[in-house]
Amino acid sequence: MTTTVKTTCPYCGVGCGVNLSLPANPNEVVPPVSGDLDHPANFGRLCVKGSSLAQTIKSDDRLLSPQIDGQVATWARAIDTIADKISQVVKDHGPDAFAFYLSGQILTEDYYVANKLAKGFIGTANVDTNSRLCMASAVVGYKRAFGSDTVPCNYDDLERCDLLIMVGSNAAWTHPILFQRIVAAKQQRPSMKIVVIDPRATATCDIADLHLAIRPGSDAAIFSFLLQESARMGLVDDVFVTQHTNQFDATLQQAMESTPDVTTTAAFCGVDEHDLMTLSQWWASNDKAVTFYSQGVNQSSSGVDKCNAIINCHLATARLGKEGAGPFSITGQPNAMGGREVGGLANQLAAHMDFATPGALDLVQRFWQAPNMATQNGLKAVDLFQAIEAGKVKVLWIMSTNPMVSLPDTAQVRRALEKCELVIVSDCKAHTDTTAMADVLLPATGWSEKDGTVTNSERRISRQRGLLPAPGDAKHDWWAICEVAKAMGYGSAFDYQGVHEIFAEHAGLSAFENNGTRDFDIGHYRHITQAQYDGFTPTQWPVPEGKPEGTKRMFADGHFFTQDGRAQFVPINPSLPALKATQQWPFVLNTGRLRDQWHTMTRTGDAPSLAKHTAQPYVDIHPEDAQRLGIIDGALTRLSSPHGEVRLKANVTKSTPQGQIFVPIHWTQQFANAAVVSNLIPQTVDPLSGQPESKHGVVQVERIPLLQYALVVSSRPQSFSEALYWCVIPSDQGFRYEVVWPNGVNLARLKEAFSPLQEALCVERNHWLEYTNPMTGQLRLACLAGGRLDTVVYLSHQPEVVSADWLLSKLASSDALSELDRIALLVGLPANVEDKGNIVCSCYQIGSKQIEKAIASGSETVEALGAVLKCGTNCGSCIPELKHFIPKRMELSA
Numbered sequence: 001m002t003t004t005v006k007t008t009c010p011y012c013g014v015g016c017g018v019n020l021s022l023p024a025n026p027n028e029v030v031p032p033v034s035g036d037l038d039h040p041a042n043f044g045r046l047c048v049k050g051s052s053l054a055q056t057i058k059s060d061d062r063l064l065s066p067q068i069d070g071q072v073a074t075w076a077r078a079i080d081t082i083a084d085k086i087s088q089v090v091k092d093h094g095p096d097a098f099a100f101y102l103s104g105q106i107l108t109e110d111y112y113v114a115n116k117l118a119k120g121f122i123g124t125a126n127v128d129t130n131s132r133l134c135m136a137s138a139v140v141g142y143k144r145a146f147g148s149d150t151v152p153c154n155y156d157d158l159e160r161c162d163l164l165i166m167v168g169s170n171a172a173w174t175h176p177i178l179f180q181r182i183v184a185a186k187q188q189r190p191s192m193k194i195v196v197i198d199p200r201a202t203a204t205c206d207i208a209d210l211h212l213a214i215r216p217g218s219d220a221a222i223f224s225f226l227l228q229e230s231a232r233m234g235l236v237d238d239v240f241v242t243q244h245t246n247q248f249d250a251t252l253q254q255a256m257e258s259t260p261d262v263t264t265t266a267a268f269c270g271v272d273e274h275d276l277m278t279l280s281q282w283w284a285s286n287d288k289a290v291t292f293y294s295q296g297v298n299q300s301s302s303g304v305d306k307c308n309a310i311i312n313c314h315l316a317t318a319r320l321g322k323e324g325a326g327p328f329s330i331t332g333q334p335n336a337m338g339g340r341e342v343g344g345l346a347n348q349l350a351a352h353m354d355f356a357t358p359g360a361l362d363l364v365q366r367f368w369q370a371p372n373m374a375t376q377n378g379l380k381a382v383d384l385f386q387a388i389e390a391g392k393v394k395v396l397w398i399m400s401t402n403p404m405v406s407l408p409d410t411a412q413v414r415r416a417l418e419k420c421e422l423v424i425v426s427d428c429k430a431h432t433d434t435t436a437m438a439d440v441l442l443p444a445t446g447w448s449e450k451d452g453t454v455t456n457s458e459r460r461i462s463r464q465r466g467l468l469p470a471p472g473d474a475k476h477d478w479w480a481i482c483e484v485a486k487a488m489g490y491g492s493a494f495d496y497q498g499v500h501e502i503f504a505e506h507a508g509l510s511a512f513e514n515n516g517t518r519d520f521d522i523g524h525y526r527h528i529t530q531a532q533y534d535g536f537t538p539t540q541w542p543v544p545e546g547k548p549e550g551t552k553r554m555f556a557d558g559h560f561f562t563q564d565g566r567a568q569f570v571p572i573n574p575s576l577p578a579l580k581a582t583q584q585w586p587f588v589l590n591t592g593r594l595r596d597q598w599h600t601m602t603r604t605g606d607a608p609s610l611a612k613h614t615a616q617p618y619v620d621i622h623p624e625d626a627q628r629l630g631i632i633d634g635a636l637t638r639l640s641s642p643h644g645e646v647r648l649k650a651n652v653t654k655s656t657p658q659g660q661i662f663v664p665i666h667w668t669q670q671f672a673n674a675a676v677v678s679n680l681i682p683q684t685v686d687p688l689s690g691q692p693e694s695k696h697g698v699v700q701v702e703r704i705p706l707l708q709y710a711l712v713v714s715s716r717p718q719s720f721s722e723a724l725y726w727c728v729i730p731s732d733q734g735f736r737y738e739v740v741w742p743n744g745v746n747l748a749r750l751k752e753a754f755s756p757l758q759e760a761l762c763v764e765r766n767h768w769l770e771y772t773n774p775m776t777g778q779l780r781l782a783c784l785a786g787g788r789l790d791t792v793v794y795l796s797h798q799p800e801v802v803s804a805d806w807l808l809s810k811l812a813s814s815d816a817l818s819e820l821d822r823i824a825l826l827v828g829l830p831a832n833v834e835d836k837g838n839i840v841c842s843c844y845q846i847g848s849k850q851i852e853k854a855i856a857s858g859s860e861t862v863e864a865l866g867a868v869l870k871c872g873t874n875c876g877s878c879i880p881e882l883k884h885f886i887p888k889r890m891e892l893s894a
């Protein structure tokens, strides 16, 4: 019999409900997960990443025991080492010599105890998190306007609005289930207008009625203009503005000065005047309007101002607190919101109270019975890593984040971690760019093993429920924190009998002396029992005592959490990114996400099917720029900035404008040698939120001449010390690499390096088949061991597209290679197998060549393709890409 639990997807902030089943026999493969029909975020649907979760559960690279200086250690020794060192540095240098660097991917309960230990017991507010890189600007924007970090809207509003403005969001790939809910709403009500504001043409533009490809960073001007247009067109709700807000006149005045007319604004933003007027007209004619914003807004040196420019428009027109209206910051990580709720940022205290909130310090101290309260803000992420490098912070505990990849200026991060006296890393994985820098490694339980709560983008708290046993010595993060607290002598405050007790305490603090003064109140749960916690159903906070059903929408009564209860308009002077392109650094670098990978690939990298959508890192470059630089599609290029260098293959595409390039964020040193894009990004931050401008760098792009491109597949892991570029592509059947060497590869050395090591394996020892085409410079090598294929190397002077699937299937096969196979191997053409091309539909593994063939045979719509190939009929994430295959002529007639 299988056991099934309802849990929550560990990927994006949509927070979909997932059914996870465990087979009766633990040796059997975990069956694919399914969507939870009852969960209000997804009603049973899952995107491709969610659907592939089962593939990621068993990993060969789990961290299974604590390690100290590279040696396996017991938990007891690891805990003592940590507790002793923290106590020592606190004694010698004060509490601020210690810091936590946490993550929006730990659970609320993990976050709560970390925050409590640091801010109440050790006495430092140095508790920051990767959420600083993610939604810190959105938090400050809300707090400036509403007095509290409150997301007013819910997912229904996205379906019910008549105008949806998506700013700096590629939700088709990053919040796919929400995107599909929007697509379905638009299909039902085609009059619904969708505007996408993004410098790039993305998959999200697929449903856009209008795409404003703005100059990077110029967003605030669009909304400053909309504010003054609102006044000009008589859209301002005078009653609401007078009764419920402050600062309107000054804000409008500033908007009129900054963006006086359509011509000035269009020029500033680099868009067409007509398009800007269209947006303005739609804003005027649709009262039900939602602005949905994400990292294109937040990751900016003026991110907070951009958020307030958006919120100003909604306040002026009273378009919030109502069905189908509001400024909706969409969160990225599964529990970014939970971290905000416990106060897990360095400039928060706890439970939506700040250090500066009158009476808050005393309130929290009494509730926690805390002996050593921190009294002021701690260091935000970038400042924290600078303070570590300066030797001020001496012990750092990193939990569930990979700063060696995700923080800007990776070289600085490395210097800081090298300097730090004790770096503790809690992770599920043994090998990441950050675990490589640790002095103490703590093995953490992962998604399918741990229990707790997460909060999604619409304030909905859901349970994550563990089902599988912890592998090896892995322990829950909250447990590790509490054990360190106990070893430091704070036992009674951290002696929880289960995770539900932590949640109950968190709920208790949220309600403590609250009486409606603070938005975050989940007092209903303050006495929650284990059984109630087990049966917890997804609910939107606030859930105060007496209101168990929670709260769908905020601010319906026009009351805000400022001192005087009124919302604040904030005058905005739109600005552009801090760094401008120059002759030396002529390209603007944009960064972001891909459909089928998650962050630093520590989970999605375990699912080979997810690597088929985009196998290698790349740089998008406009055809005219590419031509000018002599760069062809697939060619290796060097990107350099004042901070570092990366080497990536070019993807020549019109989706990025001229002068701008785009690089995905996912590839780390574990998957490629020179693809960490944060190497190039400066540590420029928003002055108010401290959020880095991760969407913006200035770089030089160069062609790298005289290269040899290679595809290597092998039954064994291989290394490429002399390569300019290598990338390993996850596969079930063997090891697949894409490699680029400088010209003049020494063949004899290559063969020696790649030959099977064990004599016993090779009856025909080092039997290399070889084929050269002097005309094209192509060289094909295949090594056989005992008649079976062991390693294949295809070399060429030009980037080649060769399907690796067939080669990998031959590696995995126990049959000896036939004569036909040997010929096919050398010719580079698979015999009797269909080459699918790049996988477009990950659910059914349907590739570009199959799609092209089906279109040529008359399946000329997405529906028709779905009928013959099934592509796009499961999770639907590939529909925008499917549409690109359909020639325009056909689309029109379809």
Ligand SMILES: Nc1nc2c(c(=O)[nH]1)N[C@H]1C(S)=C(S)[C@@H](COP(=O)(O)OP(=O)(O)OC[C@H]3O[C@@H](n4cnc5c(=O)[nH]c(N)nc54)[C@H](O)[C@@H]3O)O[C@H]1N2
Residues within 6 Å of the ligand: 012, 013, 049, 134, 167, 168, 169, 170, 171, 173, 174, 175, 197, 198, 199, 200, 202, 214, 215, 216, 217, 218, 219, 294, 295, 296, 297, 331, 332, 333, 590, 591, 592, 593, 594, 595, 596, 597, 598, 599, 695
């Ligand atoms: N598949 C997948 N989904 C994810 C994640 C993932 O790793 N993979 N991560 C999750 C997380 S943590 C987050 S935070 C979210 C992020 O979700 P998104 O914010 O949707 O994702 P990004 O690709 O980072 O950036 C969105 C867009 O911002 C645009 N942009 C860049 N500069 C500007 C600008 O100046 N103005 C405007 N208007 N747009 C600009 C970029 O071109 C990009 O298309 O995704 C979540 N979902």
Ligand SMILES: Nc1nc2c(c(=O)[nH]1)N[C@H]1C(S)=C(S)[C@@H](COP(=O)(O)OP(=O)(O)OC[C@H]3O[C@@H](n4cnc5c(=O)[nH]c(N)nc54)[C@H](O)[C@@H]3O)O[C@H]1N2
Residues within 6 Å of the ligand: 103, 105, 106, 130, 131, 133, 134, 135, 295, 299, 332, 333, 399, 400, 401, 402, 403, 405, 406, 407, 408, 426, 427, 428, 429, 432, 444, 445, 446, 447, 477, 591, 592, 593, 598, 599, 600, 601, 602, 603, 665, 677, 678, 681, 694, 695
């Ligand atoms: N240039 C550029 N940089 C960016 C961004 C960008 O758009 N451009 N986006 C930024 C944003 S929005 C984000 S959110 C960050 C994300 O960046 P990171 O947070 O650095 O990336 P992740 O890969 O999610 O790292 C999570 C780590 O935690 C581990 N882990 C997973 N679950 C658990 C757990 O339960 N416990 C413990 N202890 N460990 C666990 C994983 O194995 C992994 O190593 O990147 C930021 N950096």
Ligand code: SF4
Residues within 6 Å of the ligand: 009, 010, 011, 012, 013, 014, 015, 016, 042, 045, 046, 047, 048, 049, 050, 051, 174, 175, 176, 177, 178
């Ligand atoms: S949209 Fe996809 S990744 Fe996001 S929570 Fe839902 S299933 Fe997970």
Ligand SMILES: [Mo]
Residues within 6 Å of the ligand: 133, 134, 135, 332, 333
């Ligand atoms: Mo994020």
